[in-house]
Amino acid sequence: MSNPPDGTRGARARARAEVTAAIKDEARRQLAAEGAAKLSLRAVARELGMASSALYRYFPSRDDLLTALIIDAYNSLGESAEAAEAAVAEAGPAHRWTAVCEAARAWALAHPHEYALIYGSPVPGYSAPQTTVPAAARVGLLLIDIVRDAHRGLGVAKPPLPAELRAEAERMTADLAPDLPPEVVTALVAAWAQLYGLIGFELFGQFNRVVEDREPFFRLAVARLAHGVGLVYPQQGRTD
Amino acid sequence: MSNPPDGTRGARARARAEVTAAIKDEARRQLAAEGAAKLSLRAVARELGMASSALYRYFPSRDDLLTALIIDAYNSLGESAEAAEAAVAEAGPAHRWTAVCEAARAWALAHPHEYALIYGSPVPGYSAPQTTVPAAARVGLLLIDIVRDAHRGLGVAKPPLPAELRAEAERMTADLAPDLPPEVVTALVAAWAQLYGLIGFELFGQFNRVVEDREPFFRLAVARLAHGVGLVYPQQGRTD
C-alpha cells in the first residue's frame, strides 16, 4: 500500500517520532533532576535500554538535543502564558498583564532547570540557532498585544524620549508594534527584560535572605511595570 | 630563623599563594575563552605544565575552583561599580545611580562569561556557598547608599504599598536600610533585580534583532529605574 494508514506517512516515521519523543522525555527528566550540564546522552540511552550510539540516529549531537529541549521549553512557557491570558481575556489590560507575568513566574518555579536553559546563561559556548526565535517570542508578543489593546485610541501620558534614543526607538517601533508610540515600545521592551530579571533573581537564589515572601513582592513589581507601559490598575484592593 | 623574611609567614606559603593565583589566572583565561562548562582542570594543569593531580593540592574540586572564580568576579564587578561611583561622588544621586548601573553593564560586556557565572544560571547542580554572600552584596549595598543619601531628610512622594506586602516590606527594610521608608526599599530591591534583567537580556542575546542601539536604551531604562526609587534627574540634556 502506498497510502500511509496513519497520519504520518509510514509506520516507520511513526516509530521514529515515538522514539524521538521518548528520548526528549527522558532527557527532560534528567534535566529537571540534575540540570543541563549533567544531562548525559549515555544516561538517557541507558535509561531507555538502547545503545548510546543509537541515539545519534535521532539527534546528531548533544547540543541538538538541547536545542530541541529549548524550543519545547519556550513553547511550554508560551502556552502557559497564553492560557493564563486567555482565562482573563475579558478583564482589563492590567489584569491580563499581571496574569501573563504571574504565569511566567509560575512556570519558571515549576520548571527551574528548563527556565535556566532558556533564560539563564546560554549553555557552554553554544549559541541558540535561529530556529528557536519564533518560540522564544511568544511571551513578548503577548505582552505587546495587551499593551496594544490598552492603547487603542486612548492616548496615555507618555514619558519623554531622549533625543539620543529617538532613532532607535522608532526602528524598534516599526519592527514590533507600528501602531504604538515609540515611548511605549521602549518602555515595553525594558519591562519585558526586567520581568525576567525579577524571575531570575528569585529562581537563582539572589533573593535568598533578602526577599522571603516573594509572591506579593513580585505582584507589586509587576504592577509597577504595568504602570510604566501605560496600564492602569482599576482597583488595587484584595482580589480573593 | 623563626621570623618570616617576607610578608606572608614562610616562603612556602608565599609560593603556595603564587601557584594558587596562577591557577586562577589560567582558569579565568579559559573561562573567558570558552565558558564555564568547558573549563577543564586538566587543561589548566596542562597549560601550567603541571600534573592534573597536583592541582588538587590547591583546589579540592572543580567546584571549589569555580567558587573562587565566582567570588573574584563579584569583587571585580563590585570594585568597578564602586570606582565608577567614587568618580562622580560629588554629583547628584541620580548621576551616581546611573554611574553604578552603567559600570555594571560595562563590566558585564567586558567579562561576559564571568557575568554568566555569577548572574546566569548557577553552574550545574552546584549551589553557591555562603562564602560568596559578602562579595555578591557589594553592588546592592552601593545602590542602597545612593538612595539613602538622596532620601536624607527629603521626604519623597511614596507609591502606595499593598496591604499584603506590608509585613514583608517592613522586614526587608529592617534588614537592609532601616532609615528608608518600606515603599522605597521594595522599589529598590525590585530595581536591583530589574537592572540585571536588562543586562542579562543584552548579554545573552535576547535583544538580538530587537534592540540594536543598546547604550541609550539602557540609559533610559536605568533613568526610569532611578525615578522609581525616588531619584530625580536634574537635567536630561546631552552629556557629551
Add this chain to the structure above:
DNA sequence: CGCATTGCGAGAGCAGTGCTCTCGCTTGAT
C-alpha cells in the same frame, strides 16, 4: 512476490574529563 535500498540498533574504540591513591622528593621547622 522478490529484491535492493534504506533506516536502525549494537558494539568497539578514541580522546577527553573529574577525581583518587600511592609513591618519592624537597622543603621547612625543630
Add this chain to the structure above:
DNA sequence: ATCAAGCGAGAGCACTGCTCTCGCAATGCG
C-alpha cells in the same frame, strides 16, 4: 641533623561525547 609536612608526578577508575563499522529488519519498487 632529623623528622614531618607539603607537594608533584604517575597510574588508574569511572564516566563523558562522538565515530565507525557491522549486521539485521523493515520499506518501497519493479
